[in-house]
Amino acid sequence: MKAVVVYESLWGNTAAVARAVAQGLGPDVPALPPDEAVGEALAGVDLIVAGSPVLAFSLPTDRIREGIRKDPGPKAPRPADLSHPSLRSWLDALPAGSGRYAAFETRVRYSPRGATSAIAEKLEKAGYRRLTGDERFVVKGKYGPLRDGEIDRAREWGAQLAGDFAQAQG
Numbered sequence: 001m002k003a004v005v006v007y008e009s010l011w012g013n014t015a016a017v018a019r020a021v022a023q024g025l026g027p028d029v030p031a032l033p034p035d036e037a038v039g040e041a042l043a044g045v046d047l048i049v050a051g052s053p054v055l056a057f058s059l060p061t062d063r064i065r066e067g068i069r070k071d072p073g074p075k076a077p078r079p080a081d082l083s084h085p086s087l088r089s090w091l092d093a094l095p096a097g098s099g100r101y102a103a104f105e106t107r108v109r110y111s112p113r114g115a116t117s118a119i120a121e122k123l124e125k126a127g128y129r130r131l132t133g134d135e136r137f138v139v140k141g142k143y144g145p146l147r148d149g150e151i152d153r154a155r156e157w158g159a160q161l162a163g164d165f166a167q168a169q170g
């Protein structure tokens with residue numbers, strides 16, 4: 001199975017979850033920001049696991065990212081990392097494929113809407129088929145950190161995805 005975890009992360013929480021999911025999936029599975037998940041990294045991929053933070057109730061848009069660049073908010077622990085393109089733009093440019101996908105988001109405990117439905121919709125539009133239900137990983141405050149135990153849960157989810165994939169292949 002060739003799997004890749006692709007993530008957007010402005011303050012590092014989603015990146016940490018993505019790395020743990022990749023570890024759980026297997027020893028050679030990379031966790032990549034959108035600009036690195038291109039070309040060879042994607043060639044013949046069997047499973048894409050894509051994740052992003054929920055920002056303003058949604059998969060981050062360029063408008064939200066631009067607003068954060070101008071004003072990250074008075075309590076931001078540091079400037080946002082906007083050095084990589086958004087997951088949204090990566091998904092919109094994703095070449096057609098035939099593998100499976102799984103989607104996750106990081107977020108505060110309660111949010112009326114999230115990011116994974118948009119991620120799923122875009123992956124399906126590109127031809128990928130759902131492997132399993134969406135997953136959420138929760139942060140304690142607006143900028144993090146992750147709730148205790150979320151990294152372990154992410155690793156376990158990654159291992160579960162590998163098992164689900166093997167089973168789906170029959």
Ligand SMILES: Cc1cc2nc3c(=O)[nH]c(=O)nc-3n(C[C@H](O)[C@H](O)[C@H](O)COP(=O)(O)O)c2cc1C
Nearest residue numbers: 009010011012013014053056057106107108111142
């Ligand atoms: C400007 C801003 C808007 C946010 N909006 C939401 C939201 O609508 N719903 C939610 O559940 N979490 C929201 N959050 C919390 C983030 O989703 C959470 O901190 C996430 O883990 C950040 O991921 P990152 O560190 O990978 O960038 C928001 C955080 C910020 C800074």
